[in-house]
Amino acid sequence: MVKKLIGKKLKSTRLKNDMTIQELADRSKVSSNMISRIERGLTVPSVEILMKLANAFGMSINFFVEEAEKGSTVVFTPSGQGEPIFFFEDKHQITSLTQGIRDPNFAVFYDTLEKDCSSGEGGMIHTGEEFALVLEGRLEFVVNGDRYQLEKGDSLTFKASLPHTWKNLHGGQTVVMWVVSPAPNLAH
Numbered sequence: 001m002v003k004k005l006i007g008k009k010l011k012s013t014r015l016k017n018d019m020t021i022q023e024l025a026d027r028s029k030v031s032s033n034m035i036s037r038i039e040r041g042l043t044v045p046s047v048e049i050l051m052k053l054a055n056a057f058g059m060s061i062n063f064f065v066e067e068a069e070k071g072s073t074v075v076f077t078p079s080g081q082g083e084p085i086f087f088f089e090d091k092h093q094i095t096s097l098t099q100g101i102r103d104p105n106f107a108v109f110y111d112t113l114e115k116d117c118s119s120g121e122g123g124m125i126h127t128g129e130e131f132a133l134v135l136e137g138r139l140e141f142v143v144n145g146d147r148y149q150l151e152k153g154d155s156l157t158f159k160a161s162l163p164h165t166w167k168n169l170h171g172g173q174t175v176v177m178w179v180v181s182p183a184p185n186l187a188h
Contacts, residue, residue, distance in 0.1 A: 004041040006050075006064050011039040012105075013057055016182060018127065028056035075101045082110055091117040098183070107183035111176045113137070113168040123163030128181045131157045132166075137174025140167045 014024050014035075021039075025032040030052050037043045038053075045053070047061065054061045075098055082095035097108040123142075132141070133155040141148040144162040149169065158164065160180075168174040 003038075003044050006045065007039045007041040009064050010035070010053060012182070013063075014039075017057065024053070024056060028052045073102060075099070085109075094178075104183035106179055106181035109178040109180070111178055113139070113174045113176065115168060115170065115172055117174075118167035119165045121165075123165050124160075125163050126160045128160045129157065130160045130164075130181075131155060131179040133177045135175040135177055137168065137170035137172065139174050139176060140169050141165070 014021070019027075021032045021035050024030075024035055028035075030049050034043075034045070034049065035053075038045050038049075050061050050064055054063055057063070077097045082097045083099035085094055085096050085099070091114040093112045095110045095112075097110055098104055098106070132139070132150070134150045134152055136152055138152075139150045141150065141156055141164065143156070143158045143164045148156055150156060
C-alpha cells in the first residue's frame with residue numbers, strides 16, 4: 001500500500017511540474033530506473049532517496065509520507081460552505097468544492113465574479129482541461145481567438161493549452177462552476 005501511495009504521489013508531482021523521469025533524475029541525482037520503479041509501486045525508496053526526490057521539488061520528505069494519512073477519499077461540501085481559496089480586490093472570489101480529497105486528478109471551484117471582472121489582458125495557457133458552467137449571469141470566453149458568450153446554463157470545455165481569457169459581461173455578479181484537470185497545487 002505504501003509503495004503504491006508514494007509511487008502515485010511521485011508520478012503526479014512530476015507530471016504537475018511538467019518533468020520527464022530523466023529530468024527528475026538529473027535534478028535529484030536518483031537514477032531514472034529507480035524513479036520508474038518507485039512510480040510503478042515496485043519498490044519502497046530509502047529515506048535518502050525520498051529526501052533527494054523531495055528536494056528536487058523544493059519540498060520536505062513529509063510531502064510523500066503524510067499524504068497517506070491526510071486527505072479523504074470522500075468530500076461532502078454543504079451548500080455555501082466550500083473552502084475559500086482566492087480573493088481579488090472584492091471582484092473575484094473562488095471557493096473550492098473538492099479541497100481535502102486525497103490525490104485529486106481534478107478540482108471543482110465555485111467562482112463569484114463581480115461586474116467587469118476579467119482574467120486580464122494576456123491569455124492564460126497551462127496543461128490539462130477546463131470546464132466552465134455559468135450558474136448565474138453572463139460570461140464571455142475567448143479560446144484560441146474564438147469568442148463564446150455563455151448565459152445561465154451554458155457550459156464550455158476546452159484544452160487549457162489553448163490561449164484563453166474570460167470576462168464578466170453581466171451588469172452584476174456572474175457565478176461560474178469550474179472543473180479543472182489536473183488539479184492545481186494550492187499549497188504554494
